[in-house]
Amino acid sequence: MTAQPERSSEGEGPEREPRQGRRRERRQVLLRLDPAVHDALAKWAADELRSTNAQIDYLLRRALTEAGRMPKDARPHPRRGRPPRAED
Numbered sequence: 001m002t003a004q005p006e007r008s009s010e011g012e013g014p015e016r017e018p019r020q021g022r023r024r025e026r027r028q029v030l031l032r033l034d035p036a037v038h039d040a041l042a043k044w045a046a047d048e049l050r051s052t053n054a055q056i057d058y059l060l061r062r063a064l065t066e067a068g069r070m071p072k073d074a075r076p077h078p079r080r081g082r083p084p085r086a087e088d
Contacts, residue, residue: 031056
């Protein structure tokens with residue numbers, strides 16, 4: 001069985017850059033984890049007021065940065081939560 005490249009809903013392969021003016025969408029990944037590892041990640045995420053998914057994204061970005069492998073064109077992690085209070 002050979003691995004097939006992922007295809008986006010627009011028919012682009014993973015190696016292609018999106019056309020200019022088109023917003024890049026976040027990729028979905030199926031991740032299989034040991035239940036104990038998942039539970040530890042979920043607890044850590046809750047302690048830092050993040051979702052488990054956001055915690056995994058945060059940890060991967062931190063590891064890429066520390067290894068000097070963070071892509072220059074990577075967008076910053078989206079800011080979540082309540083918007084800042086408007087000053088009246």
